[in-house]
Amino acid sequence: MAEAQKTRAREWFEALRDRLCALFEAIERECEGPVACGLEPGRFERRAWERPGGGGGVMAILRGRVFEKVGVNVSTVFGRFPEPFAKQIPGAEEDPHFWASGISVVAHPRNPHVPPAHMNTRHIRTTRAWFGGGADLNPIFPNDEDTRDFHAALQNVCDAFDPGWYGRFKTWADEYFFIRHRNEPRGVGGIFYDYLEGDFERLFAFTRAVGEAFARVYPELVRRRMHQPWSEADRQVQLVRRGRYVEFNLIYDRGTRFGLETGGNPEAVLMSLPPLAAWP
Amino acid sequence: MAEAQKTRAREWFEALRDRLCALFEAIERECEGPVACGLEPGRFERRAWERPGGGGGVMAILRGRVFEKVGVNVSTVFGRFPEPFAKQIPGAEEDPHFWASGISVVAHPRNPHVPPAHMNTRHIRTTRAWFGGGADLNPIFPNDEDTRDFHAALQNVCDAFDPGWYGRFKTWADEYFFIRHRNEPRGVGGIFYDYLEGDFERLFAFTRAVGEAFARVYPELVRRRMHQPWSEADRQVQLVRRGRYVEFNLIYDRGTRFGLETGGNPEAVLMSLPPLAAWP
Numbered sequence: 001m002a003e004a005q006k007t008r009a010r011e012w013f014e015a016l017r018d019r020l021c022a023l024f025e026a027i028e029r030e031c032e033g034p035v036a037c038g039l040e041p042g043r044f045e046r047r048a049w050e051r052p053g054g055g056g057g058v059m060a061i062l063r064g065r066v067f068e069k070v071g072v073n074v075s076t077v078f079g080r081f082p083e084p085f086a087k088q089i090p091g092a093e094e095d096p097h098f099w100a101s102g103i104s105v106v107a108h109p110r111n112p113h114v115p116p117a118h119m120n121t122r123h124i125r126t127t128r129a130w131f132g133g134g135a136d137l138n139p140i141f142p143n144d145e146d147t148r149d150f151h152a153a154l155q156n157v158c159d160a161f162d163p164g165w166y167g168r169f170k171t172w173a174d175e176y177f178f179i180r181h182r183n184e185p186r187g188v189g190g191i192f193y194d195y196l197e198g199d200f201e202r203l204f205a206f207t208r209a210v211g212e213a214f215a216r217v218y219p220e221l222v223r224r225r226m227h228q229p230w231s232e233a234d235r236q237v238q239l240v241r242r243g244r245y246v247e248f249n250l251i252y253d254r255g256t257r258f259g260l261e262t263g264g265n266p267e268a269v270l271m272s273l274p275p276l277a278a279w280p
Numbered sequence: 281m282a283e284a285q286k287t288r289a290r291e292w293f294e295a296l297r298d299r300l301c302a303l304f305e306a307i308e309r310e311c312e313g314p315v316a317c318g319l320e321p322g323r324f325e326r327r328a329w330e331r332p333g334g335g336g337g338v339m340a341i342l343r344g345r346v347f348e349k350v351g352v353n354v355s356t357v358f359g360r361f362p363e364p365f366a367k368q369i370p371g372a373e374e375d376p377h378f379w380a381s382g383i384s385v386v387a388h389p390r391n392p393h394v395p396p397a398h399m400n401t402r403h404i405r406t407t408r409a410w411f412g413g414g415a416d417l418n419p420i421f422p423n424d425e426d427t428r429d430f431h432a433a434l435q436n437v438c439d440a441f442d443p444g445w446y447g448r449f450k451t452w453a454d455e456y457f458f459i460r461h462r463n464e465p466r467g468v469g470g471i472f473y474d475y476l477e478g479d480f481e482r483l484f485a486f487t488r489a490v491g492e493a494f495a496r497v498y499p500e501l502v503r504r505r506m507h508q509p510w511s512e513a514d515r516q517v518q519l520v521r522r523g524r525y526v527e528f529n530l531i532y533d534r535g536t537r538f539g540l541e542t543g544g545n546p547e548a549v550l551m552s553l554p555p556l557a558a559w560p
Contacts, residue, residue: 063560069559069560181546181549243553246526247550250526250527250531251540260531266461266462270527270559274559275558276519276556276558277526277557277559279349279550279554279557280349280555
């Protein structure tokens with residue numbers, strides 16, 4: 001049964017990857033006018049990688065005209081956690097064997113008015129088994145409409161499973177996606193959750209619903225803003241905000257730390273970093 | 281006596297800062313021709329900051345034509361280390377009071393043929409007292425001549441104090457300035473040392489000599505390359521190498537961690553980050 005569950009989780013992450021890639025490529029084709037910067041529509045390139053200790057993944061990356069860089073990674077890795085990392089992972093304190101599969105999406109649009117976004121869901125098994133994930137929006141110029149619609153999409157998903165989840169997971173995101181050394185949030189939040197343990201079917205359905213909600217709402221936000229012109233000053237603000245994003249990911253992000261400390265492919269782990277960032 | 285030593289250390293770091301700023305401004309004035317990019321010679325701007333728990337510093341930053349960004353920070357901070365940080369600091373395990381003063385220099389030249397460089401020396405006092413520091417060269421396109429001259433300058437300093445130091449501190453730098461997750465060095469090395477404890481006069485003289493050697497050799501390397509033309513492809517390589525520099529500083533650098541975890545001014549601590557970096 002554990003094996004069947006692992007297979008279903010992995011296959012879902014791969015199916016969602018395929019769907020997101022198709023959605024982003026469709027947006028690339030739709031963009032037109034001066035905001036296309038004279039560039040051709042981007043296409044995803046995929047590169048498979050293997051993890052020395054077991055498993056591996058596929059990086060899918062698109063460098064285009066709407067998305068200056070968007071990465072969709074799926075990885076399924078297994079083996080033994082290195083000490084002392086095992087000590088920090090539930091159920092791995094005594095038996096360091098693990099299996100983990102997940103999808104990670106990070107979009108860095110070219111247009112400063114189109115909000116960057118991140119989504120990640122994962123299933124992890126040690127002597128215990130749980131789901132984790134999150135999604136957050138990182139607009140350069142926040143506006144109420146986008147923030148409201150992004151949160152509403154996530155709240156709808158949460159509410160269908162547990163009336164307490166959205167509040168809890170939103171607060172968790174506010175705490176998690178926070179740049180402590182600057183005392184500022186990394187964006188306008190979303191949801192974050194981890195160690196969701198229990199009824200596999202229910203939690204797996206929630207995981208799928210989070211992915212589906214992201215695949216519905218984010219393309220809508222991109223289309224809403226992608227034809228808006230921008231200035232060189234807007235671009236500068238964008239590059240500085242991207243620097244903050246780099247700071248968060250390298251200093252605080254759990255997935256990044258997990259990937260780098262478990263011997264994940266650094267190119268895949270760091271695919272979340274923006275194509276260009278400034279610390280002027 | 282401790283107070284007099286602290287004052288002398290702090291005054292040295294400030295004097296070295298003034299000298300380095302003057303040297304870099306002189307280089308800015310000398311640059312001419314197309315490599316000056318039509319820009320005016322840069323001048324340092326200074327900004328003082330205070331640390332809530334005690335002390336503070338002055339950030340000096342120049343954004344110019346030879347140096348796209350160069351920062352020279354002096355800070356003198358004191359108070360109590362937060363737990364659990366105190367546990368990691370010699371002599372602070374039982375009494376978390378500390379005093380620390382130091383200088384930090386990071387140069388990011390505009391011309392990809394001019395090597396970026398870093399130098400830092402510091403004096404720290406808890407219930408113990410020691411000096412630490414280091415200097416390393418981070419060329420985009422390493423060449424034997426620059427690497428040899430940079431190392432020779434540091435070796436001369438070390439050899440004048442202890443015949444074993446250069447070998448030991450060079451190895452320490454090779455180990456320290458290493459990007460583990462990519463299994464690659466951040467540059468061509470230099471020296472790194474910490475917890476140099478004992479004869480204050482001798483160690484303070486060594487600290488001054490390291491600063492003086494850097495102030496002699498680095499301007500020489502900059503002048504050697506600053507009129508060499510570069511291509512857009514060279515610039516791209518530079519931006520990617522700068523991304524690696526960001527990865528090192530945010531993930532591994534002790535000074536950065538120390539600064540962020542002891543409530544240093546994040547703008548000052550992160551002044552080491554390059555003006556523009558790419559993860560294409």
